[in-house]
């Protein structure tokens with residue numbers, strides 16, 4: 634018998650889903666099943682075949698199929714949910730809650746039916762509330778339902794810091810806490826360039842401008858694209874999290890995790906530093922926060938709760 638290959642299903646074959654499928658295949662992390670609604674079956678098959686035909690050129694051996702049939706997702710090691718509406722200029726992520734929470738319910742039922750042991754990674758916005766909704770609908774343990782926000786928000790912060798200092802992005806580290814909205818909390822105090830605290834390299838005024846740009850980073854791209862939202866950096870972020878889980882890397886990465894008292898919050902999904910590994914969220918890391926940081930986080934939590942209440 635051959636070696637059992639890993640299988641990742643990506644639900645939603647739009648901009649983020651298709652890009653994520655390609656990135657996962659290019660890194661040979663797993664075979665990929667790309668799923669969309671029956672109306673979109675043929676374009677989804679077309680995207681998958683087009684990606685597969687890149688494999689001889691790029692030299693990757695992952696298989697990619699497109700489908701609208703959840704039977705094809707059976708036994709997935711990881712399922713990534715990108716299904717649903719994206720915002721357009723003038724909308725907030727929270728405006729998507731009514732439409733996307735319905736989609737989360739139906740998609741989650743299908744995932745659970747065919748892959749009861751899988752781990753679910755959620756991208757769909759408003760992502761903190763959508764991750765909570767998938768958690769409730771799936772009945773899965775908390776460590777197997779995870780949301781993506783912090784890797785992307787931190788990547789934006791790292792990009793802007795690298796541009797500011799003219800230093801490699803590789804040497805810039807940071808942490809963004811809280812909900813994936815305009816009041817997220819980039820933790821400057823825990824951010825470094827080559828081990829040097831950013832506060833020693835950049836003035837407080839300039840740092841505050843970069844923090845503000847990070848908070849509005851999603852909206853900046855929405856404004857530029859005109860008819861959708863970001864997908865390259867979101868897909869790269871999902872791929873990094875998928876790799877950590879599939880390879881049991883125990884990476885220290887921010888993720889949207891279910892909190893039961895950590896940071897003083899209960900029964901909420903929120904962006905926090907975690908250890909990501911083969912079991913999904915292996916641990917939530919609790920950092921000491923100053924009074925000001927805690928106040929900012931409280932504000933972000935209020936925004937997330939407001940949207941979660943619509944879902945419940």
Ligand SMILES: NC(=O)C1=CN([C@@H]2O[C@H](COP(=O)(O)OP(=O)(O)OC[C@H]3O[C@@H](n4cnc5c(N)ncnc54)[C@H](O)[C@@H]3O)[C@@H](O)[C@H]2O)C=CC1
Pocket residue numbers: 644645646647648649650668669670673715716717718719720729733736739740755756757758759760781782785813861862863864867
């Ligand atoms: N958490 C984060 O950091 C980010 C979240 N997002 C969110 O991800 C979501 C997807 O964004 P895009 O891919 O750009 O949108 P898109 O519109 O390009 O793709 C969405 C896809 O979902 C499909 N879909 C709708 N209902 C479905 C169902 N019931 N089952 C399967 N597929 C279904 C649509 O047919 C479409 O192909 C949006 O909600 C967006 O706001 C996007 C970027 C970053």
Ligand SMILES: O=C([O-])CC(=O)C(=O)O
Pocket residue numbers: 719720726758785813850851852854855862863867
């Ligand atoms: O801004 C949006 O709507 C999509 C998103 O979450 C991001 O790019 O951060």
